[in-house]
Every structure is written in structure tokens, then in C-alpha cells.
Amino acid sequence: MIDTTTPPTAGPKTRGSGRRIYRPNTRHIPVLATLALLIVMYSVGVYNYDGFGDTQVILNVFVDNAFLLVVAVGMTFVILTGGIDLSVGAVIALTTTVAATLLAAGWPPGVVLPLVLLIGTVIGLGMGSIIHFFKVEPFIATLAGMFLARGLSLLINRNSIPITDDFWTRMAQMRFRFDQGVFISLNVVIALIVVLIAALVLAWTRFGRNVYAIGGNADSALLMGLPVGRTRIAVYTLSGFCASLGGVLYSFYTSSGYSLHGQGLELDAIAAVVIGGVLLTGGSGYVLGTLLGVLVLGLIQTIITFQGDLNSWWTRIVVGILLFAFIVLQRLVTRKAR
Amino acid sequence: MVLQMTGIKKVFPGVVALDGVDFRLAPGEIHALMGENGAGKSTLIKVLTGVYDIDGGEIELGGEKVRFTGPLQAQQAGISTVYQEVNLCPNLSVAENIYIGREPRRFGRIQWSEMRKRAKRSLARLDLDIDVSAQLDSFSLAIQQMVAIARAVDLQAKVLILDEPTSSLDKDEVDQLFAIMHRLKDQNTAILFVSHFLDQVYEIADRMTVLRNGKLIGEYRTADLPQMQLVSKMIGKELEALEKIEEQTREVPVRGEPLIRATNLGRTGAIAPFDLTIHAGEVVGLAGLLGSGRTELARLLFGADRPDSGELTIDGKPARLSSPRDAMTKGIAFSSENRRTEGIIGELTVRENIILAMQAERGWTRPIPRRRQDELVDRYVKALQIRPADPERLVRDLSGGNQQKVLLARWLITEPRLLIIDEPTRGIDVGAKAEIQRLVAQLADGGMAVLFVSAELEEVLRLSHKIEVLRDRRLVEELTNGDDVDADRIMQTIAGGVTP
Numbered sequence: 001m002i003d004t005t006t007p008p009t010a011g012p013k014t015r016g017s018g019r020r021i022y023r024p025n026t027r028h029i030p031v032l033a034t035l036a037l038l039i040v041m042y043s044v045g046v047y048n049y050d051g052f053g054d055t056q057v058i059l060n061v062f063v064d065n066a067f068l069l070v071v072a073v074g075m076t077f078v079i080l081t082g083g084i085d086l087s088v089g090a091v092i093a094l095t096t097t098v099a100a101t102l103l104a105a106g107w108p109p110g111v112v113l114p115l116v117l118l119i120g121t122v123i124g125l126g127m128g129s130i131i132h133f134f135k136v137e138p139f140i141a142t143l144a145g146m147f148l149a150r151g152l153s154l155l156i157n158r159n160s161i162p163i164t165d166d167f168w169t170r171m172a173q174m175r176f177r178f179d180q181g182v183f184i185s186l187n188v189v190i191a192l193i194v195v196l197i198a199a200l201v202l203a204w205t206r207f208g209r210n211v212y213a214i215g216g217n218a219d220s221a222l223l224m225g226l227p228v229g230r231t232r233i234a235v236y237t238l239s240g241f242c243a244s245l246g247g248v249l250y251s252f253y254t255s256s257g258y259s260l261h262g263q264g265l266e267l268d269a270i271a272a273v274v275i276g277g278v279l280l281t282g283g284s285g286y287v288l289g290t291l292l293g294v295l296v297l298g299l300i301q302t303i304i305t306f307q308g309d310l311n312s313w314w315t316r317i318v319v320g321i322l323l324f325a326f327i328v329l330q331r332l333v334t335r336k337a338r
Numbered sequence: 339m340v341l342q343m344t345g346i347k348k349v350f351p352g353v354v355a356l357d358g359v360d361f362r363l364a365p366g367e368i369h370a371l372m373g374e375n376g377a378g379k380s381t382l383i384k385v386l387t388g389v390y391d392i393d394g395g396e397i398e399l400g401g402e403k404v405r406f407t408g409p410l411q412a413q414q415a416g417i418s419t420v421y422q423e424v425n426l427c428p429n430l431s432v433a434e435n436i437y438i439g440r441e442p443r444r445f446g447r448i449q450w451s452e453m454r455k456r457a458k459r460s461l462a463r464l465d466l467d468i469d470v471s472a473q474l475d476s477f478s479l480a481i482q483q484m485v486a487i488a489r490a491v492d493l494q495a496k497v498l499i500l501d502e503p504t505s506s507l508d509k510d511e512v513d514q515l516f517a518i519m520h521r522l523k524d525q526n527t528a529i530l531f532v533s534h535f536l537d538q539v540y541e542i543a544d545r546m547t548v549l550r551n552g553k554l555i556g557e558y559r560t561a562d563l564p565q566m567q568l569v570s571k572m573i574g575k576e577l578e579a580l581e582k583i584e585e586q587t588r589e590v591p592v593r594g595e596p597l598i599r600a601t602n603l604g605r606t607g608a609i610a611p612f613d614l615t616i617h618a619g620e621v622v623g624l625a626g627l628l629g630s631g632r633t634e635l636a637r638l639l640f641g642a643d644r645p646d647s648g649e650l651t652i653d654g655k656p657a658r659l660s661s662p663r664d665a666m667t668k669g670i671a672f673s674s675e676n677r678r679t680e681g682i683i684g685e686l687t688v689r690e691n692i693i694l695a696m697q698a699e700r701g702w703t704r705p706i707p708r709r710r711q712d713e714l715v716d717r718y719v720k721a722l723q724i725r726p727a728d729p730e731r732l733v734r735d736l737s738g739g740n741q742q743k744v745l746l747a748r749w750l751i752t753e754p755r756l757l758i759i760d761e762p763t764r765g766i767d768v769g770a771k772a773e774i775q776r777l778v779a780q781l782a783d784g785g786m787a788v789l790f791v792s793a794e795l796e797e798v799l800r801l802s803h804k805i806e807v808l809r810d811r812r813l814v815e816e817l818t819n820g821d822d823v824d825a826d827r828i829m830q831t832i833a834g835g836v837t838p
Contacts, residue, residue: 027473204447206439209430213438216427223389223425224489225413226439283429 029333030277030326031289037322038292041299049306055182061298066187067092067249068268069294072276073198074242075269076290077235080202081214082282083138085236087127087145088243088269090153091120092262095247097153099168100161100257109167117244123149124240128233142236146266153259160258163251172252187249194242199287211235215282271319272297275326296322340365340400340496340528341386347394348381350735353726355381357552358395363497363528368519370539370560371532373549374572374769376725376737379532382549383501386530387419388412400496418495422502422532424482426489428475433457435474436489460488465514479506484515491518498522499530504538508627516542536565548572572769595654597787598670598756600639602648608634611647612813614806616756616789621782623802623819624791625828631811632791636758639789640672641665666699671754673745673762681745684734688724689715691733692747699752718747723773739770746774750781757781758789763797775801795825807831 045052062069071088078085095116102112127145130136163169174186202208210231213221222228251257276293278285300318304310341363348356356378363369373379384390386397388406397404399415406412412419426435433454434441441448442456457470466484474482483506490498500519504512519529519542533539539546540560548555548571555571563571596615604611609631616622624632637643639650641659650657652668659665662672674681683691692715697706715729722743724736733744742762749757759778763771778801782788792798798805799819807815807828815831817823 206441206443206448209434209438209441209448212430213427213434216429217425220425220427223387223409223419223421224427224439225408225410227410283427 026333027284030330031286031292033326033329034275034277034289034292034296038296038299041296041303045299045303045306049303052302052306055180057302059182059184059188061295061302062188062191063185064253064301065294065298066185066191067246067253068265068272068297069191069291070194070242070249071246071265072269072272072290072294073194073287074239074246075266075273076198076276076278076285076287077202077211078138078239079270079273079278079280080211080282080285081232081235082218083131083232083235084142084270085124085127085145085239085243086139086142086266087123087149088239088246089262089265089267090146090149091123091240091243092247092250092265093259094123094149094153095120095244096251096254096257096261097156097161097259098257099248099251100163101156103163103165103168104161109165113248116248117241120244120247121237121241124237124243125233127240128236131236132229132232138236150259156259157257158259160256163255163257168252169255172255185252187252190245190249194245195287195291202287207231207234212283215279215284217283268297268319271323275319275322277326277330279330280327339363339398342398343382343386343395344398345395346382346385346392346397348378348385348390349393353552353735355552356385356392359549359552359554360557361547361554362557363530365496365528366523366526367544368523368529368531368542370543370546371530371549372539372546372568372572373555374739376551376740377549377572378552379549380501380737381552383419383499383530383532386412386497387417387499413493413495416496417499418490418493418497419499420483420486420490420501420503422505424479424486424506426474426482426486428473430474431471432461432468432474432477432485433470435485436460436470436492440493456492457488460492461485463491464488464518480508480511483507484511487515487518491522495527497528497530499532501532502534503531504533504535512538536568540565569769597653598639599651599654600648601651603638603645603650604647605634605638605643605645606647608643608811609638609808610812614813616787618755618787619782619785620804621778621788621790621802623798623805624789624808625795625798625805626808626832627793630808630832631813632808633760634811635808635813636672636760636789636791639665639756640670640758642672663698666695666752666754669753669755670758671695671749671752671756672758672760673749674760681748682733682741684732686733687730688719688733688736688744689729691744692718692729692751695748696751714751715747718751722747722777742774743770746777754786756787756789758791760791761793762790763792763794771797795828799823799825799828 051057071092075085075088098119099112099116102115103109123145127141131138131141171186175183176189177183202211210221210226213224213226214228214231218228247262250261254261272293273285273290274280274293275296276285276289276291278289297319301315304312304314339362343359343361346356346359346361347354359378359382361382371379371382381390385392388409388411391407399417404415406415427438430438436457437453442452443449454470461468461470461484464484464487466481466488468477468481474485483503487500487503503515507515519531523529531539531543543560545557545559546563546568547557548568550572594617596617598616600612600614602611602613612635624635626632634643638645641662641664644660650659657668659668665672683694689711693706693711700706712729719727719729724740724743724747733741736744746759746762762774775797778788778790790798790801802819805817805819805823805828806813807817809832817828
């Protein structure tokens with residue numbers, strides 16, 4: 001059941017076309033390719049390493065990457081519109097730093113939690129507004145957002161701050177146990193809920209469809225009378241929210257706030273989205289693909305850990321190779337579709 | 339009147355696109371907006387659909403003064419539009435493209451099956467039965483255009499604007515569209531129709547408004563304005579030009595060694611092996627339906643695709659064209675049918691666009707001196723009457739016909755020996771068409787060989803010395819143009835009545 005790592009989010013992932021598919025739709029090929037890759041990787045792991053087949057191993061991939069999954073979901077929305085958000089890693093750092101500082105100062109968690117979520121959301125809203133109203137390239141606007149958030153968190157505190165707050169510790173230690181003693185953390189549950197909501201929103205709401213329409217052809221979307229500006233701003237706001245939620249999960253996961261957390265994480269998120277089959281030019285892809293992409297990244301790390309004698313930087317190399325492969329695959333698929 | 343526009347003024351930097359134009363539309367009428375390219379038709383439509391704001395004048399819709407801040411407002415006020423270039427989202431399904439923005443919902447959740455059902459019904463009214471859940475870009479341009487029309491009709495607008503809706507439709511599809519227009523007219527919809535096909539305009543329109551150079555020329559009832567008069571109002575001069583060409587080009591050019599000779603040349607899946615010769619000074623017309631292999635044949639001669647059978651000789655010597663660059667060095671130029679995507683670079687100026695091919699031929703290490711550039715560009719801007727006659731203007735600000743002329747100038751400047759022009763007159767108006775035709779005739783007189791690809795038989799007949807007829811990706815007949823050859827004769831071949 002668990003080894004294919006397909007969560008129950010599969011339902012509404014297609015455009016809701018409901019068409020009985022006998023031949024894979026060209027739009028599904030990248031997702032299917034990722035799924036196949038995942039199965040191959042898992043099989044290779046199980047075949048080569050003792051104990052790789054334990055259910056807990058695969059669950060740990062979820063546990064260790066839950067925060068990345070949440071960030072990648074936000075990134076999926078952005079990339080579907082044809083944009084990009086480079087600020088997410090820095091927003092994570094800011095979120096954890098602010099949360100840890102305020103908790104250390106004795107603020108109640110009931111205030112800190114909504115506040116840090118709001119910070120990321122507002123940063124996203126600001127970047128989205130700049131992108132829309134001043135016609136600034138998303139790359140530039142979010143690069144500025146990245147410097148801003150990282151700089152702010154360094155300004156607050158340059159050192160790692162431990163979090164000892166009761167609520168935070170309880171959240172971090174909460175486990176959902178199944179029989180045979182396997183478990184997942186609260187982070188995983190939150191991340192999967194986020195994936196589920198995102199999948200539903202993309203497939204079943206006007207907002208979700210507008211996201212696809214803008215990615216397909218923004219000029220046409222405008223002429224068709226769609227709220228292009230509003231949608232675009234909303235997408236960056238959403239990504240900002242997901243980044244700060246990811247930051248909260250990260251602070252659960254590490255029990256600390258640090259201004260250097262999440263360095264390069266934006267690139268991991270983008271990589272996961274692309275490997276998951278979302279077209280970088282926008283308009284095509286699914287949240288389910290993003291989930292698979294995150295799992296691929298997680299599984300690479302797991303395999304390298306099990307191998308034991310490999311440098312952990314091999315993760316980066318493999319991710320790089322996969323990125324190339326998937327971008328070429330997308331190119332081929334879209335070219336065939338024309 | 340459902341719509342009343344008075345004294346509309348729209349100024350772009352350096353150009354007055356609309357200068358005090360009045361336009362009115364009554365419910366239940368089909369009103370044609372006529373004018374050459376650059377006359378201001380598109381601008382007027384964009385003003386009406388909220389894409390542009392106006393610099394002066396008033397718009398009244400249903401008796402109320404309105405001012406749109408965007409396409410959404412115009413749409414909500416009851417104006418729906420089908421643009422010339424399909425403005426839909428290629429990555430979404432057909433059904434979504436018809437309903438996006440107004441999807442049927444329950445509790446905020448899109449009801450896909452209901453939407454597909456409605457889309458099916460909406461398309462059935464256009465006699466179109468396709469898989470509405472398939473992605474839009476898996477269909478041909480004509481079908482995409484029909485989907486755009488279905489979307490506009492489905493909006494149940496008070497005012498329906500059709501901007502060149504027929505340019506990618508075939509005869510039957512046009513008839514269907516007209517039937518729908520009549521039905522909508524009976525339901526009291528006001529329809530604004532723009533088309534370059536005068537016959538279509540006369541077939542369907544009740545009244546017409548003529549624009550020229552951003553000014554209103556007049557509003558007429560179709561029945562009161564003979565076609566010739568309309569054309570002269572659009573152009574502002576009498577149309578002797580066209581008739582002159584007719585006489586000029588019927589002379590048979592000098593024979594001798596052909597400039598280019600294709601023997602058994604073909605490419606699997608694109609065009610069956612064919613024989614073709616083109617002499618210097620000869621205009622060879624390619625006739626056939628859309629998709630009959632016209633463009634594919636031309637691409638083989640330009641080295642854009644590689645043949646997998648047969649051979650090509652240029653000046654009697656065997657030649658292998660492995661790339662367009664190869665062809666260019668051998669004196670072959672190709673002016674593409676798709677000026678938007680394959681030819682014109684909108685972000686560059688007229689001058690830069692014109693110089694492009696020549697510079698490519700020289701190689702980028704030897705830039706053309708600016709003075710020489712100006713000289714050349716000036717000459718061609720004058721010769722082709724490119725409007726506005728400002729070489730430093732960005733090409734994207736020019737009208738379609740003028741962009742086409744820029745593209746033509748780009749190739750002419752390289753002084754090719756064989757000029758291949760694919761659909762140079764599609765989507766441009768009568769006046770510009772006549773000018774381009776005249777130019778082709780002149781070039782041939784000057785010794786250039788021309789391969790002229792066009793869907794319009796009259797045009798092919800008027801210009802060509804020799805007509806190659808294509809059907810189903812096969813060259814089926816070669817006709818020497820003469821008194822016995824007319825459109826009917828070619829139509830017969832295209833339709834399969836005469837086998838070679």
C-alpha cells in the first residue's frame with residue numbers, strides 16, 4: 001500500500017476531465033514518469049539495502065520533508081502561472097527566527113503562530129503587488145524579497161535560537177502511530193492536508209482554473225475577462241503563506257530558529273516542482289506531481305544515507321541530473337503535442 | 339441604438355489612431371466596420387472592448403454613459419468579442435475555454451460534467467461535434483476559432499464583436515457562422531463584423547461604417563453602396579492599379595535554362611515527390627486548399643525541411659539545401675505565411691527588422707554601416723509605402739499589412755533570385771493587397787523568379803505565369819496561365835474533377 005507513496009490526494013488531480021484514459025494523456029506523461037522513477041528508486045533501495053523496505057523508512061521521507069512539501073505546494077501555484085518565487089527559503093529563516101525570538105521573550109504561542117504566518121503572507125502579498133502593478137519580473141521581485149527576508153532575520157539574531165516553548169515542543173513531538181509501531185509526525189499530517197486542499201483548489205475552483213489559464217496565455221486570459229491581476233497577486237500571497245507555514249513546520253522539526261535556515265531551499269522547492277512535471281513556463285502540471293517530486297528528492301537522500309560511504313553532496317548532483325532529464329522530457333512532450 | 343460612440347479619440351505616442359470617430363450600432367443589425375489596415379478598426383474595437391482607454395469622446399451603451407477600465411468590465415456590460423488571432427488558453431480543455439470565468443458551480447465547486455454538457459450543446463449549435471474535454475491546442479486553428487465564437491455567443495451579449503472571424507475558416511464553416519449570426523440577429527443582438535473579404539461583408543452586413551486613417555468616412559447601408567465605391571472610399575483613390583497588373587503580367591517570360599529545377603523532390607508525410615521548374619522572371623503560383631501541401635513544398639525549396647527523395651538543381655548545378663542559411667546564400671528568400679510567429683520581431687524597429695536578413699547573410703562580424711542601412715531602408719519604406727513611414731518605429735505598433743510589407747522588404751533587400759512568398763496577403767486589406775500584388779509583378783519584370791503561395795485563386799490567377807495545383811499533399815496539375823484558365827478550372831482540379 002504505502003510503497004508507491006501515492007496519498008489519497010489522487011482523486012481530483014486531473015483537470016477534472018473525467019475522460020476515461022486508455023492512452024496516457026500527454027499532460028500526464030511527466031507525472032507518470034516521476035512515479036515510475038520513484039518506483040524504480042524504491043525498488044533499487046529495497047533490493048540493495050537491508051531494512052530499506054521497512055515502512056518507517058518511507059514514512060521518514062515524509063517526516064523529513066514535510067516542510068519542503070508545503071513550500072513546494074505554494075511554489076507549484078506560482079510556477080503554474082509562469083512565475084517563480086525565490087524568497088521562500090529566506091521566508092522560512094525569517095519565520096523561524098521571529099518565532100524563536102518571540103517565544104524566548106515569553107510571548108504566548110497563540111499569538112506567535114498567527115503572527116509569523118501573517119509575516120510570510122504579507123511578504124508574498126507585497127511581492128505579488130509589485131509584480132502586478134509595476135510589471136516587474138517575478139524573478140527580480142522575489143529576489144528582492146529574498147534579500148529582504150534573509151536580511152531581516154540576520155538583523156534580528158545571527159545565532160541559532162533554541163525553542164523550548166511547551167506548545168511548540170508538544171507539536172514537535174506529536175506522533176500519529178499506526179499498528180506495527182510505524183508513525184508519522186504532525187508535520188506530515190499538516191503537509192498532506194495542504195496538498196489535498198491545493199489539489200482541490202486547482203481542480204475544482206475558479207481561482208485554480210484561472211491559475212492554469214494565466215500560465216497558458218496571460219494576454220488571452222485578460223481578454224477573456226479573467227481577473228489576471230488579482231489571481232497573480234493571490235498566487236504569490238499563497239506562496240508566502242506556504243513558505244511561512246513551512247517555516248513553522250521547520251521550527252517544529254528542528255526546535256530552533258536560525259537566520260541561516262532554509263538556505264537554497266527555494267531551489268529544492270523549484271526542483272521538486274519541476275521534477276514533479278510542472279512546466280516551468282506555466283499552465284501545465286499537478287500538485288500530485290509536486291508531491292512525487294518531493295518524494296524523489298527525499299528518497300535520493302535516503303538512498304545516499306543507506307549507502308553510507310557516499311558524500312551527501314551526491315544528492316545535489318543527482319538532483320541536477322534529474323532536473324536536466326525532466327526539462328528535456330517536458331520539451332519533448334510539449335513538442336509532440338504541437 | 340444599443341451602442342453609440344461619439345467623437346472617439348485615441349492617441350498613441352506620435353500617431354492619432356482615432357480622430358473623432360462616431361460609430362453606432364442598432365439591436366438586431368449586422369454592422370460591418372470597413373477600412374484598410376491601419377485605418378483604426380482594431381483600435382476602435384479595442385476601445386469598445388475596454389482594452390484601451392479613450393483620450394476623448396463618449397461611449398453610450400444602452401443609453402448609459404460608460405467608460406471601461408478593462409476587458410472584464412466591457413464583458414460584464416454585455417460586449418463580447420472574438421478576436422482575429424484566437425485569444426483562448428491553449429493549455430485548457432475546449433469546455434473550459436468556453437466557460438472559464440463563468441463555470442457552473444455548486445458551493446464554490448466547479449461542476450465539470452455540467453460544464454462539459456453545456457459546452458457540447460453550445461458547440462452543437464455551431465454544428466461542431468468534438469471532444470470538449472480535450473485540450474484546445476490539439477485542434478486546428480479553424481476549430482479553435484469556432485470555439486472562440488462559441489464562447490462569445492454563449493455569453494449572450496447585447497453586442498457581439500467579430501474581428502476577422504472568418505480568416506481561418508473554410509467555406510462551410512463560414513456558412514455556419516453566418517447562419518448563427520442571422521439567428522443572433524433575430525434575437526436582437528447587435529453584431530459588429532470585421533472582414534477583409536468583401537463578398538462576405540456584402541453577403542451578411544446590413545450597414546457599414548468606413549474608416550480611413552483614423553477618421554470616419556461615413557456610414558452606409560450595404561444595399562446603397564456598390565462594392566467598387568466602397569473600395570474607393572476605403573482607399574481614398576480609384577482602383578485602376580489592380581487592372582493594370584492584369585495586363586502586365588500575361589506576357590510569357592523568356593525561356594531558357596530554369597533557375598531552379600526540382601526533380602522528384604519530396605518528403606514523406608509532407609509532400610509527395612514532385613517536379614517543378616521556375617525560370618528567372620517567372621511568377622509561379624501555388625494553388626490548393628489549406629493543408630494541401632503548399633507551405634510544405636515551399637519549405638523544401640527553402641531548405642527549411644530536408645527532402646528525403648529527389649534532387650534539386652540551381653542554374654543547372656545540383657544543389658543541396660540543408661538549412662535556410664544555405665538557401666539564402668544561393669539567392670533564395672522565403673517570406674513566411676506566419677508573420678507574427680516566424681517573421682516579424684515586434685520589439686525591434688522597422689529598420690532593424692528590414693536589415694535583419696541582409697545582416698545575417700553578411701555574417702554578424704561585418705555590420706552594415708548605419709548610413710547604408712538608412713539609405714536602403716528609406717528606399718524600401720518608400721517603394722512599399724510602409725505606413726507610418728518612420729524607420730525607427732517599433733514594428734509591433736504597425737498594422738498587419740504594414741508588418742507584411744516590412745517582412746517583404748527584409749527579403750527584397752537581400753536581392754534574391756528566387757523569392758518565395760507564402761500567403762503575403764492574408765488578413766490584409768484590399769489596398770495593401772493591390773500594392774503587394776503590383777510589387778510582385780514589378781519584381782518579376784525585373785528578372786526575379788517568384789513562387790507565390792496563396793489561398794486566393796483570383797490573386798494567383800492575376801499574377802502567375804504558371805499555376806501549380808496541389809491536392810492532398812500532391813502536386814496534381816500544372817497549368818500555363820492563359821485565357822482558358824480561370825478560377826473554375828482550378829477549383830475543378832482542387833476538388834478532384836480533373837486527374838492529371
